[in-house]
Amino acid sequence: MTGLAVAARNDPGARPRLDIDLEAVGRNTRLLADRAAGELMAVVKADGFGHGALDVARTALANGATRLGVTSLEEAWSLRDAGLGVPLLSWLNPVDSDYATAAARDVEVAVPGLQHLAAVAEASGRARVHLHVDAGMARDGADPASWASLCRAARRAELRGEIDVVGVMGHLGCADDLDDECNALGRTRFAWALETARACGLRPRDRHLAATAATLTDPRAHHTMSRVGAGLVGIDPSRSTRLQPAMTLTAPVVQVRRVRAGTPVGYGHAHRTAAATHLGLVPLGYADGLPRLASGRAEVQVRGVRRPVVGRISMDQLVVDLGSRGVDPGETVTVFGPGAAGEPTVADWAAWADTIEHEIVTGIGSRVERRTLAVPHLRSLS
Template sequence: MVAGPQLSVDLTAVARNTALLAARTHGELMAVVKADGFGHGALDVARTALAHGATRLGVTSLAEAWPLREAGLVAPVLSWLNPVDADFAAATAQDVEVAVPSAAHLGAVVAAPGRTRIHLHVDAGMARDGAEPAAWPELCRVARRAELCGAVEVVGVMGHLGCADDPADACNSLGRNRFAWAVEVARGAGLRPRQRHLAATAATLTDPRTHHTMSRIGAGLVGIDPSRTTSLAPAMTLTAPLVQIRRVRGGTSVGYGHAHRTGGSTYLGLVPLGYADGLPRVASDRAEVLVRGTRRPVVGRISMDQLVVDLGSCGAEAGEPVTVFGPGTAGEPTVAEWAGWAGTIEHEIVTGLGARVARRTVAVPHLRSLA
């Protein structure tokens, strides 16, 4: 019997994915553990990745960096998305490297006590984060002056590709060229960044020209390949018990708005998971779950706390487990399928699971057993 909804994270999958990705690049591998390790547990994913090929860690905000240091992790950590008034003094004190996307950010870092290691961040074509090309030469010149004064050490140049999930997209060429230009401008200003990183998971797997000295891997650690070119191991399984079963006649209306009517006499099972737990409501009447080794449809609208499954004649009983998604090895739906039913990406599914779902972590066996 299953006590309640449970999310299991298989760290062996994270270990395998890390080792595979580390072998696919000639540079270092930064394990990106933002958003609580893509919903898989930042500390567990970080420790596992560092033990199986990663050499560095990456997060967005400084708030995500502090727990890594508090847990005793000493690997280099980079934080790349912070407001101008972030606590850059604490970053220096905690030995956290920061990305600098603008002159205002650079000024704030310089004003903080201590010598901060920074990565200058260029916009490689997304019109999102990073310095726009027109501002890049001056940012490099000012950064070099700050470096000569001892206020910062420019250890990296970084960018991000907007279309790497489609290796044939022309914007990837634009991004590669802009990044190469940015590195040359930085060198022309007298900077000598040891780390140059552009590729995330998809580009690491599909385009060696983007690798440079380091790749940033986040989604790939937990089994998500946006490029759909490589078989990675999904690390997450979501289960929940059937809390109630009822037999209904054909034509019975199910859920809010009576959005579904049964086609014939059947059994309906109630599962205590809903959109408050991260299951996308838009997947209503599209999604499936695994019950007794058989896929059964989710019927009616997914509610805040519950969903209904048409059990047919499978004979399931209250208390039995339902697999909402998993690696797919036993026939259960995968995160990728749920993303398809919801018209979104896998990243949104795994990072959206709510705190009400109990977490369970499956540890990694000895490295030799992973061969």
């Protein structure tokens, strides 16, 4: 026979929750600021890598970062609206973006080509720009064939009083592997880009190539500034440094049932129980950011012990094999956390889904309640 127990529907604690540890962000920032040869830009794009852009920004600035970076101007407006008046760079915008407002609100913008340069120069106000060179990724930034033309055009716009070229930036494509030859190519191309810019009469005070991995492992990529985002929240793509993960995801068991051996579980009956056991239902699924590809591999922690996720992860729920003893409905499971108590980590979930930690932390959906565990003392940043 099977037995079924159901948690009370009106239990206010019966919902998934994401806890953000800002003290961990502070510790990571201090370590990264110590490693950087120059200034540290705190990159808080994608809502601070899913940890809350404003909280991460304020914490990073209170712990050694001196400026902020985002991709879109919309992200920049949110930081300015919150009263953060530090230097702020936005580097991924359509040609027809509101560059006049960027200049008025003191938001620096990246320029990856002649069309963007023309749009920024024609907007009202005198924008501060960072010329962006493609350092070998065939992604964002000006390709080497057009770089000299971009630098000359930027210098003419500067002389006309339309812009100030305050920076040159690039990005390494293989910095997570220090020995990859692509890094040497990227460093060489960036050095050439700086020489070309100077030969055209530009004098950019901010020069930045290194992101988290290169900041931690490759001083040769350090210039006047490093841009760090993932490292702030405890992700080191180079696997060289112990950073402190800042995110813990928990959820209640809302239903427990005892089943026979051979019981099929979930869509497609992808799993059948090997023995009589208890199954726990957890109200989290791929709509909440848990990757379906982790089905059949993932684990959660229940009462201090890791238990397997069985069957396919669904849109709104997953099933955990609780073993012979089961648990009480309403008990909390830890989906991932820092790992200090043996719980799965974001890195574990990334491995189970054959992806990277960045995708896991930025994918947690809006249905999950968010809570800030600790807010370090913050100085005034306006």
